[in-house]
Amino acid sequence: MKQGADINQKTELVVRKNRELAAILEVSRVLTASFDLEKNLSSTMSTLGSLLEMQRGCVFLLDRLSGELRIVAAHGLTKDNIERGKYRIGEGIVGRVLEKRSPMVIPNIGKEPLFLNRTGSRPEKDGISFLSVPIEFKGEALGVLSVDRIYSKKHGNVDDDLRVLTIVASLIAQFVRLWESYENVEKEKENLKIELKERYSIDNIIGKSDRMQEVFAAVHRVAPTKATVLLRGESGTGKEMIAKAIHYMSTRSKGPFIKFNCASIPEGLLESELFGHEKGAFTGAISSRKGKFELANKGTVFLDEVGDLPLTLQPKILRVLQEREFERVGGEKTIKVDVRIITATSRNLEGYVSQGKFREDLYYRLNVIPIFLPPLRDRGDDLPALIDYFLTKFNNEHDRSVNLDRGALQVLMNYEWPGNVRELENTVERLVIMSTADTITSSNLPDSLSIRRLKGLSRSVSLTTNIEEIERANIRDALEKTGWVQARAAKLLGITPRQIGYKMKKYGMEERD
Ligand SMILES: Nc1ncnc2c1ncn2[C@@H]1O[C@H](COP(=O)(O)OP(=O)(O)OP(=O)(O)O)[C@@H](O)[C@H]1O
Ligand SMILES: [Mg+2]
Numbered sequence: 001m002k003q004g005a006d007i008n009q010k011t012e013l014v015v016r017k018n019r020e021l022a023a024i025l026e027v028s029r030v031l032t033a034s035f036d037l038e039k040n041l042s043s044t045m046s047t048l049g050s051l052l053e054m055q056r057g058c059v060f061l062l063d064r065l066s067g068e069l070r071i072v073a074a075h076g077l078t079k080d081n082i083e084r085g086k087y088r089i090g091e092g093i094v095g096r097v098l099e100k101r102s103p104m105v106i107p108n109i110g111k112e113p114l115f116l117n118r119t120g121s122r123p124e125k126d127g128i129s130f131l132s133v134p135i136e137f138k139g140e141a142l143g144v145l146s147v148d149r150i151y152s153k154k155h156g157n158v159d160d161d162l163r164v165l166t167i168v169a170s171l172i173a174q175f176v177r178l179w180e181s182y183e184n185v186e187k188e189k190e191n192l193k194i195e196l197k198e199r200y201s202i203d204n205i206i207g208k209s210d211r212m213q214e215v216f217a218a219v220h221r222v223a224p225t226k227a228t229v230l231l232r233g234e235s236g237t238g239k240e241m242i243a244k245a246i247h248y249m250s251t252r253s254k255g256p257f258i259k260f261n262c263a264s265i266p267e268g269l270l271e272s273e274l275f276g277h278e279k280g281a282f283t284g285a286i287s288s289r290k291g292k293f294e295l296a297n298k299g300t301v302f303l304d305e306v307g308d309l310p311l312t313l314q315p316k317i318l319r320v321l322q323e324r325e326f327e328r329v330g331g332e333k334t335i336k337v338d339v340r341i342i343t344a345t346s347r348n349l350e351g352y353v354s355q356g357k358f359r360e361d362l363y364y365r366l367n368v369i370p371i372f373l374p375p376l377r378d379r380g381d382d383l384p385a386l387i388d389y390f391l392t393k394f395n396n397e398h399d400r401s402v403n404l405d406r407g408a409l410q411v412l413m414n415y416e417w418p419g420n421v422r423e424l425e426n427t428v429e430r431l432v433i434m435s436t437a438d439t440i441t442s443s444n445l446p447d448s449l450s451i452r453r454l455k456g457l458s459r460s461v462s463l464t465t466n467i468e469e470i471e472r473a474n475i476r477d478a479l480e481k482t483g484w485v486q487a488r489a490a491k492l493l494g495i496t497p498r499q500i501g502y503k504m505k506k507y508g509m510e511e512r513d
Pocket of ligand 2: 239240304
C-alpha cells in the first residue's frame, strides 16, 4: 500500500518536472522569436499561465529615468490594470524584491497588508499566493517577475516554483539586455541617418546614394571657402546645378553668378567676352564693355567646358586664378576683381594635358578641389527619387497628374540612361505631356527605353555592334517622334544638336527615309 503511494508520488514528480522543463524550453523559444520586447514578454507570461498554471504573470522593468517599476508585459491583466501597475523601488512587494534582490513569497495575499494590489486585478484576494523574483543581469537589477498561484495538491511546492521562476527571470534578463543594445544600435543608426540627411542635403538636388552623399559632403565643405572647384562628370550629371549650389551656399550668394561656356563661342570672341574690351579695341568695338570676370565681381564665375579653352587664352586665365587681375582687350589698365572661380568639364583633361592641348600649370591650378559627379548608371539608388521628383515637377508645370505603374517604373529602372539626369528629366517631361492616361504602363513607354534595356541583358554578345545598333534605333525613334526635327530629337535623347548631327552622319541617316 505504502509502496503504491510512493510510485504515485514519483510519477507525479516526473510529470511535474517534465512540465517545468517544457515551460522553460518554450520560454526560451518565445524570447528569441522576435525583437519585439512586449510581444516576447507577453508570450512568456502566457506560457507560464498555460503550461504551469501561474496566473497574472507580470514583468516589471525598471525605468532608469523615472526610477519607477513599470509593467511591460502581463498575462490576464487589462490595459487599465497595467497602467496602474507602477511601483517605486522599495514600495510594495515588487518594489522590495527589486531593492533586496531576493525572491519573496506571500502565501496568502488576503492576509498580507504589504500587498498593495495596485493593479486592482484581483477581486478576491483570499487563497492566492503571490511569488515574485528579481530580474538580474550580471548583478544589476533590471526588474521583477511576479505570478499568482492558487496551490492545489497537483502543484509542487513554493521552492520548486521559485526555482523555475528564477530561471525564467534570468532568460528574460538576457533578452532584455540584448533588446536594449539592439534598440540602441537602431537608434544610433537612425540618428546617423538623420544627421547625414540634415548635413548633406541641397535644395532641389536629389542624391541619397552614397556617391551623391559624398558629393554633397564635399559641396558643404568647399562652399564657404573661396577655393577654386573643378566639377567633373559626363554630360547631364548635374555639374551646373552643383556649381550654382556652391555659389548660393557661399558668403557670395548675394553677389552675381556668371556662367560662361568656353565651348560655345568662336575663339576670336572668347577673350573679349571673358575680359571685356576697350572702345576701338577691334573692328566693331564701338564702346567699351565689361567681360564676365568684371561682371562677376563679388560673386562667382562658372567656366563650363573649361577643357575647351584655347591654348592662347590659358595664360590669361591662369593669371586671373593666381592674381585675380587682367586687362581688357585693347586696354592698358590692370583690373582687379574679387571672384570665386568654379570650373567644369566633361572631357579627359589629363589626356588634353599630355597631348599639349591644355597647360599643365593651369591644370594644377584648377584641380585644387575636384568633385566628381557620378553618372546615373552608377547611382541607381537615386532613380526612384529622381523619377518621383521630376513627375511632381512636370505634373505641376503642366497641370497634370500622371504617374507610373510598377512595370513602367521597372523599365525606367533597367534603362541605362546614357544622357544621365538630363535625359531622364526630358523623358519624364515628355511622358507627362504626351500621356493620355493618368497611369503610364510599360506599353506606353517609347520603344527606345526597352530596346536599350535589352542591351543591358545581352551586353556580352558584342558590345560595339549592339551599342551602334541600339543607338541607331534610338536616334531613328527620336526623329520619328519629332517629325525629323533634329534639335527636338536631340533634346529628347539628351544630347546636343551637334552630337545628333554627327551621329546621323555616322549612321547615314542624313535624310528622312
Ligand atoms: N541630382 C539632381 N537632382 C535633380 N535634378 C538634377 C540632378 N542632376 C541633374 N539634374 C537636372 O538635370 C539636368 C542636367 O543638369 P546640369 O545641366 O547641371 O548637367 P551638366 O553636368 O552641366 O550637363 P552638361 O555637361 O551637359 O552641361 C538639369 O536640368 C538639372 O536640373
Ligand atoms: Mg552643363
